[in-house]
Amino acid sequence: MKKTVGFLVNPVAGMGGAVGLAGTDGQAAEALRRGAVPHSADRAVQALSALRGQDIAWCTCSAPMGEDVLAAAGIDHYTVLYRPAVPTGAADTKAASRAFLAAGVDLVVFCGGDGTAKDVFDAVGREVPILGIPAGVKMYSAVFAVNPAAAADLIRRAGAVPCRDSEVMDVDEEAYRSGRLTARLYGYACVPYVAERTQGGKQVFEQxxxxxxxxxxxxxxxxxxxxxxxxxxxxxxxxxxxxxxxxxxxxxxxxxxxxxxxxxxxxxxxxxxxxxxxxxxxxxxxxxxxxxxxxxxxxxxxxxxxxxxxxxxxxxxxxxxxxxxxxxxxxxxxxxxxxxxxxxxxxxxxxxxxxxxxxxxxxxxxx
The missing domain is CATH 3.40.50 (Rossmann fold)
Structure with a gap:
């Protein structure tokens, strides 16, 4: 049976990592000034290229928030449900996710980090499973595949494998940039789970x-x-x-x-x-x-x-x-x-x- 997948990309996710910003929320301009190169689209193309020819109905966003990635992955049949202004932001992630939910998708796939995960979860809650293609700096939430190849496998098998309650973490990036890890549990999302394909949540050991x-x-x-x-x-x-x-x-x-x-x-x-x-x-x-x-x-x-x-x-x-x-x-x-x-x-x-x-x-x- 054909499944419907809503897909979006945070175009600036992860740009702060290589340039030492410890996160990109509100720091995209500074990351670019330091010479950062956007890479979330490349990570998404790695995942979606493996799904070319699969019996999947894709819903997405226009331009760099989804459509460009699908085209680069060789997927030419999709429906654009949301058209963001450029540059995109958290409000666009939430609006696109709500559009996917309204369209009745079976799975929401996003490419980004913890901030993107939180925005998607804000919009869809537990009403539909979600899955992250990892492209952020930290990714302490347990809603991500372990890498793009694993994400492709999980998307392919979604609906045939169980979902589990997985932590969505809210990480304070300002505190993180100053050397303090301040994270709180934001909620539990439904995430397709396959051992060694879906990542776990971070634990802190202080005994x-x-x-x-x-x-x-x-x-x-x-x-x-x-x-x-x-x-x-x-x-x-x-x-x-x-x-x-x-x-x-x-x-x-x-x-x-x-x-x-x-x-x-x-x-x-x-x-x-x-x-x-x-x-x-x-x-x-x-x-x-x-x-x-x-x-x-x-x-x-x-x-x-x-x-x-x-x-x-x-x-x-x-x-x-x-x-x-x-x-x-x-x-x-x-x-x-x-x-x-x-x-x-x-x-x-x-x-x-x-x-x-x-x-x-x-x-x-x-x-």
Whole structure:
């Protein structure tokens, strides 16, 4: 039976990530000024290209909010239900979603981040399932596919797989940009669920044993640091503890660059990291997966882009996480934006989880 899918794109979603803005809500102009390149359309094309020829009736928005993506994906039969002014905003996302709901779609698919998810949920609530193609900076909500390829699979199977109640999170981007994670549960949306295809919600681990484990990890990483080597330290409380062990002030929700015990860049963007790698080609990247979701790359650390990873060398990626986080994170994911690079990661990663202790964790490959 043919299904009807409402589809929209937030054209500016995720632009703030690579340039160190930690989000794009209200910051699109600043992101462009810093040299950001829109990429949400590309992420959406990756997903929808795999659905060319499927028995789906598409409803969408005009121009960059949907129609352009469908055309680029080779889908030429669709109905435009909403025509936004350009540039688009949250009001357009809500209006388009209401138009999809009124048209009786079976599923609303959007490409964006947490802010887009919240706007879609505001409009449709629990009256129709929703699914996000991940293109934002953080994506703490549990309404997203793990990557564009997984989104295509979920859209294809929607109606034949169960839906689950999934968290929509309201993240304060102003607080996030200042280094504080302030998030609250906004509601529960209905989302098509397939294990290893639909992402989980972020969890925060703060037990006493976790704090000791962070200290142990930090002591070990500080001990094995190689002189005259650039260390790119990703976001998170575990990586922040490494900076503190070195006597340095961390950017909790950003990316720092350190060499020989000196901070060369704090809250660095992609362009800064690439310039540092030109000067200091011997480098290591230290990253920690998002708790419960399991994303090592592609969530909250887009500054560590495919170009940065390739220049540093994938073999120089060091992953750290506490035992408690790993216990609640059975699988790891990578969604760097470069499917070929994601495949090169392989089917497992070694994760430093204590002082001279490591666990090997499975990496789910969906591309």
């Amino acid at each position: 006493q044993d976790e704090e000791r484990a962070k200290d142990d990890i930090a002591a070990f990483i500080a001990e094995i640091m190689i002189p005259d080597t650039l260390y790119i330290i990703g976001a998170g409380s575990t990586t922040a503890r490494i900076m503190e062990r070195l006597g340095l002030l961390p950017t909790l929700l950003g990316v720092d660059a350190v060499r020989n015990g000196e901070v060369l860049a704090c809250n660095a963007d992609e362009r800064t990291l690439l310039a540092l790698l030109d000067t200091y080609p011997r480098a290591k990247i230290v990253a920690s997966p998002i708790g419960a979701q399991g994303f090592v790359l592609g969530r909250g650390n887009q500054q560590i882009s495919p170009a940065v990873i390739r220049k540093a060398g994938l073999r120089n990626l060091i992953v750290v996480a506490t035992p408690g986080k790993l216990a609640a994170t059975p699988l790891l994911y990578v969604d760097s934006g470069d499917p070929m690079l994601d495949r090169e990661v392989g089917d497992s990663l070694q994760v430093v989880s204590g002082y001279r202790i490591a666990q090997r964790k499975r990496v789910v490959q969906t591309n």
